[in-house]
Amino acid sequence: MRIAVISAEAVPYSKTGGLGDVAGALPKALRQIGHDAFLITPCYWQTKGEHLWRTAVDYLPVEWRGGIYPAKVFYSEANGSPTFLIDAPSYFHRDSIYGYREDHERFAFFNHAALTLIRRFGPAPDIVHLNDWHTGFAAVEIAHLRYWENYWRNTRTVFSIHNLAYQGVFDAGELWKFGFSSDFERNAFLSNGAASAMKAGLSTADMLSTVSRTYGYEMQTHENGYGLDWLLRQRSNKLFGIVNGVDFDVWNPETDTELPHHYSKFDLSGKRENKRALLDRFSLPIDLDRPIFASVTRLTSQKGIELIQEVVWDILATGAYFISLGSGDKSYENFFQKLRDTVPNQVGIYTGYNESLAHLIEAGADMFLMPSRFEPCGLNQMYSLRYGTIPIVRAVGGLEDTVHDFNALDGSGNGFKFKEFRADKFLEKIYEALFAYAEPETWRKLQLNGMSEDHSWENAARKYIQLYQLARS
Ligand code: ADP
Ligand code: GLC
Numbered sequence: 001m002r003i004a005v006i007s008a009e010a011v012p013y014s015k016t017g018g019l020g021d022v023a024g025a026l027p028k029a030l031r032q033i034g035h036d037a038f039l040i041t042p043c044y045w046q047t048k049g050e051h052l053w054r055t056a057v058d059y060l061p062v063e064w065r066g067g068i069y070p071a072k073v074f075y076s077e078a079n080g081s082p083t084f085l086i087d088a089p090s091y092f093h094r095d096s097i098y099g100y101r102e103d104h105e106r107f108a109f110f111n112h113a114a115l116t117l118i119r120r121f122g123p124a125p126d127i128v129h130l131n132d133w134h135t136g137f138a139a140v141e142i143a144h145l146r147y148w149e150n151y152w153r154n155t156r157t158v159f160s161i162h163n164l165a166y167q168g169v170f171d172a173g174e175l176w177k178f179g180f181s182s183d184f185e186r187n188a189f190l191s192n193g194a195a196s197a198m199k200a201g202l203s204t205a206d207m208l209s210t211v212s213r214t215y216g217y218e219m220q221t222h223e224n225g226y227g228l229d230w231l232l233r234q235r236s237n238k239l240f241g242i243v244n245g246v247d248f249d250v251w252n253p254e255t256d257t258e259l260p261h262h263y264s265k266f267d268l269s270g271k272r273e274n275k276r277a278l279l280d281r282f283s284l285p286i287d288l289d290r291p292i293f294a295s296v297t298r299l300t301s302q303k304g305i306e307l308i309q310e311v312v313w314d315i316l317a318t319g320a321y322f323i324s325l326g327s328g329d330k331s332y333e334n335f336f337q338k339l340r341d342t343v344p345n346q347v348g349i350y351t352g353y354n355e356s357l358a359h360l361i362e363a364g365a366d367m368f369l370m371p372s373r374f375e376p377c378g379l380n381q382m383y384s385l386r387y388g389t390i391p392i393v394r395a396v397g398g399l400e401d402t403v404h405d406f407n408a409l410d411g412s413g414n415g416f417k418f419k420e421f422r423a424d425k426f427l428e429k430i431y432e433a434l435f436a437y438a439e440p441e442t443w444r445k446l447q448l449n450g451m452s453e454d455h456s457w458e459n460a461a462r463k464y465i466q467l468y469q470l471a472r473s
Helices: 018-032 103-120 133-145 172-178 183-189 197-204 213-218 229-234 269-281 305-317 330-342 355-364 380-386 397-402 423-437 440-451 457-472
Strands: 002-006 036-042 054-064 067-076 083-087 127-131 156-161 194-196 207-210 239-241 292-299 321-328 347-351 367-370 390-394 416-418
Touching (some): 002 103, 018 127, 018 457, 067 103, 083 103, 103 133, 103 172, 127 133, 133 156, 133 197, 172 194, 183 197, 197 229, 213 397, 269 292, 269 347, 292 305, 292 355, 305 330, 305 423, 321 330, 321 355, 380 390, 380 397, 390 397, 390 423, 390 440, 416 423
Parallel strands (some): 002 036, 002 127, 036 083, 127 156, 207 239, 390 416
Antiparallel strands (some): 054 067, 067 083
16 A cells, blocks of 8 residues: 655654654554555754755745745655655744744645645555644645545545644634635634634544544543544544554664663663663662652643642652653743752752653653543553553553553553542552562562563554555445
């Protein structure tokens, strides 16, 4: 099958969160199981020159806002699949990837440029796989073009929801500027009197998917549907949940190039050495017997940071370390900085984004905290499982699907899981984890349970192929 994956971010070219990890890994996994997959993503300022690109198209004339935008296209295989990077400096050469008033215009352009590129070069893809609101525009455009251009007639679209909370809402009066002028196109976008790129994708793609089964159900509820639950319920026969995989070329403690010491489930001694390196990295006193609780995340309310704020004093009271890497809302950033200043011998805080440190934390920590309010999939709990770091999570979305509460009686389970969004429930699980940690045999069993699981992208890619086949049937 010929598959075009289109995404606003993709590792190693750009990343703000899990979408980047997924879009970087999926086309590679699809190729590895024999399909002709390629990736299209923007070329940001941040997409540095280290990925050995060459110019694929010097001049791509994109019809845009009544004129021609002269885009350029770079080519790279740095993520293991052919990748086309759309270069449009006025839209993408900026200080950050998102966060501009005209983000909707930037991505409307990106979608149109991506389809222009596909149309000009090579046979039509069987599947165009779109991701999140940034690509809802292309779902509408293809649904529309199918009736007018033979080229697109047999192409089917799959739209994956990674996070329903971000919807790309803008003034519907702008739609015509981006070339969406028919009733069909306008209706696809219209949501409560405004235009929503997320709604456009959800209403016009041939198939919908999301990144875990549980989130697939949750987002059909009023509580988690962000105003679009009605549409998801209406289209639920087209909606499938496929849990993300882990890219073992990037996240594997046996080969991870960011780690000072490698290890595997057969010999965990390297993990202890990474723990030493991690404590050293934060200039904390080195006591390898005390557990390290860690968190690596965007600091937003989605991630349940309030619960961490409530339990962290109790964690520190047990003598454990707490290490956090993250950036986001200033109030959370300030809280963690103050915590560090108050208890400098037990707390390590890095405010910002640091890929290499994320790997060292996964390898060096003992427990990983993810008390999310909602979590479509979550990747860090899967990285933790692979790295022998025990996840303590709230039972929502992908966390519910991938973490199984430890049962001390029969030794089953791979982590600790609580349901209600309450600090006391979270704390109960933290204490359970500490009990297990105090018994080396039990802890090792827990680690091995997680490290032995198969969260490979190959599994997920095979499920996507089934979904693509369904879209074409
Ligand atoms: P989300 O996409 O909602 O942010 P995920 O768990 O799916 O959540 O993915 C987050 C990804 O971003 C992981 O690869 C994680 O390691 C990474 N990440 C988040 N914050 C940081 C940070 N401050 N520094 C480095 N990596 C980070
Ligand atoms: C989103 C979600 C996260 C998911 C990621 C990749 O950012 O918040 O849970 O893992 O997308 O699908």
